[in-house]
Amino acid sequence: MSIIDWVVLFFTILLIIAFGLYKSKGIKNIDDYIVGNREMPWYNVGFSVMATQASAITFLSAPGLAYSSGLSFVQFYFGLPLAMIVLCITFVPIFHRLKVYTAYEFLEKRFDTNTRVLTAILFLIQRGVSTGITIFAPSIILSSILHLDVTYTTLIIGSLVILYTTWGGTKAVSYTQLLQMSIIIGALLIAGIMVIKLLPNQIGLNEALHIAGKSGKTNAIDWSFDLNNQYTVWTGLIGGFFLQLSYFGTDQSQVGRYLTGSSIRDSRMGLLMNGLLKIPMQFSILLIGILVFAYYQFHTPPLFFNNVEIDKIENSIYKEEYSQIMVKHELISQQKAVLAQQLTNALKANNEKLIESSTIELQHKNKEDSHLRKELELLLKKNNPNAELNDNNYVFLSFVTSTFPKGLIGLLIAVIFLASMGATASAINSLSSTTVIDIYKRFVNKDGSDKGYLNASRLFTFFWGIISLLVAIYASQLGNLLEAVNILGSLFYGTILGIFLVAFYFKSIGGKAAFWAAVISEIIVFSIWKADIMAYLWLNLLGCISVITIGFLLQLFSKSKISAV
Incomplete structure (x- = not known):
């Protein structure tokens, strides 16, 4: 990279960090630290929700996935708008009315302590591992640019995010994500225009798409109903719906974003904004990968991008x-x-x-x-x-650094850093919030002071940052990072969603039945996944239906047993 690129990169990152620290000054208690004093407007909630999901993995892996496999991954998001509608009708008003800090507090009120703790632990395991992957993604950039071992670059970027997140809290995360998404959207627009401009004379967007289409890369829609096919309309609408409903409805990294809304209306508007913009944004990112493929039909590409x-x-x-x-x-x-x-x-x-x-x-x-x-x-x-033979994560990075003009390279790399900072910050913040509220405050120190809980929140933020950093060091073995995160989520989200749906809609099922239904369902999901019987998106539906069905049967059996006595 040139000196101009380094200046653009560091200036952009320092601007974000300074803005976040400025906005987070005056934090006095966990209400400020965890839910930002519940005062965020709807557009801030919307951008924060989008930034939490759109990690660096999105901007690194998605173009590479499109380059190698086409546009089919966009179907993964088809269930998202439906999930946002369900959340706005059910989850949002309940969480706001109860004034909870985490989604799992509600479960103790509805069931019992065991179910609350089990669900919180499932979240901590899943989110702790996936956060490590989101830290690893931008470290690929420094590794490729500086020709350093990826372990060292992982430690550098991870340490930066941990220190920033530990101090800032939710308020800093939300405000910086607003600025981050503005920069990201603008930079992606510039990147798309640049790819088209780099094509040979007389080759425009239409011709590039035709070339990619003739090579089987514009396969955005697949109507086949095949349980082993990862990306079809049905896996997106059904499996994707349950995954997105669980992620946005029960994952504290997302619930914590719309709990900051100043009202039910602001939280709803923020989620609906995400539902409307996410598919076009993801399609645009994948489209850039398709255009990169078309570009390399006229130019010699790297045979291996790492x-x-x-x-x-x-x-x-x-x-x-x-x-x-x-x-x-x-x-x-x-x-x-x-x-x-x-x-x-x-x-x-x-x-x-x-x-x-x-x-x-x-x-x-x-x-x-x-x-x-x-x-x-x-x-x-x-x-x-x-x-590591899977180099999808390096495709877009390699293209940018070898073809884009000075200054723009630094901006595009800054975008990937910003996306990582936003997603990682909110994830680590949510891990800390869940640990403090659902475990530390509930069992260890029930009558602590505001200052004590604030210090504990910062301590656990640092702790989970270190855990995530250790996971990140081993993330290079996971292949395409975008798929790895979604597979990991699918192993847990269906079960967690099932617990919440039982809590909302199946009033006859008690805490004991729900607890054991969740344990059995998680065993079933892992067994099916290990046996490689179906595409991973279907695991979300399987886990959810299993909890509801097994919970109903266990409750029925329990009542029959009592009646017999």
Whole structure:
């Protein structure tokens, strides 16, 4: 990166941190620290909710996922607007009326202490691990740019986020996320325009999409009903609905965002804003990945996007074999460029015969390149048995740093940092809130002072930051980070959602039945996942239905037993 890029990067990050610290001054108690004194307007709630979900993983992994697999991932979000409507009708008014700090306080009022603690622990495990992944994502950037081991860069970025979050609390998180999302949306718009401008002359957005489409990358909609297919309309509408309903309705990292709303109306408006904007935003991010794919049909792409692994192979005994592979790759790329231009001309002339032949030849060359990629992967493994072969997370980063002008590179990298800071800060803050409210204040120190609880909140924020940082160090083994986070969520969210739905709608089911139904359901979900019987999004539906069904049967059995006595 140039000096200008470094200046832009550091200035943007320092601006966010300074703004957050300024807005968080005067925090005196846990009401300020955990729920921001419940005074945020609807647009602040909306941007905060969006920023919490749109982590650095979104901006790193999504374009890479689109580059390799197409637009199908957008279907993952189809259930989101429906989930927002349900939340606005049910969850929001209940949480506001009870004046809770965390979502899990409600469960003790409805069931018992055991169910509250179990649900809080499930959340702490899931969110603690996934927060580690969100810390790891931006560390990839520094690793690639500075050619440092990813472990060191993980420690650098993680420490920065932990210190900022420990001091700032929810008020700082919410205000900084408002500024972060404004910068992020603007930078993404610029990035999309830049990708189109970098395409060859006479190749615009329409032509680029046609080329990507002929290569099978614009597969945004899949109506098939296949339990093993990760991304279809049905997995998004049904499995995605239950995942989003659980995430936004029961995950404290999100519940804590709209608990800061100054009224039920402000919280509802913020959630509806998220429901309306999330799918277009995610589609735009994936579209950038598609355009990057089209760009590389006319230019030679890296055969492997992780520069750290490439540096290792270039300085090894296998460098000659690597060079031979790259010579073949360069030749294929040149041939692809000719075919892509030929296909573009055929599309403009509406020459169906030439379109078909050009498409087949271009697809054939892409397959040849894929075979070369397999050869390189084998070579990378020979050189380093622990080499990570999934490089989706590096695709967009590599493209930006190699093609964008000075200054804009720094801004785009700053966007990824800002997204990580927003998502990580709210996650660590929610882990601390749950620990303090649902465990420490409930069982350890019931009659503490405001100052004592504030100090405990900061201490647990720091503690969970360290735990998340340790998880982040091992996150490189998880493949595509976006999928890893969603798979992890699907293992827990269905069960947690089931508990809350039982609490809201099944008044006949008591605490003991709900507790054991949750334990049994979690065992079922993990067993199904390990057996690889269905796509992970369906696990959300499975967990939810299992809790409700098993809870009903256990309660029925309990009543029958009492009647028999």
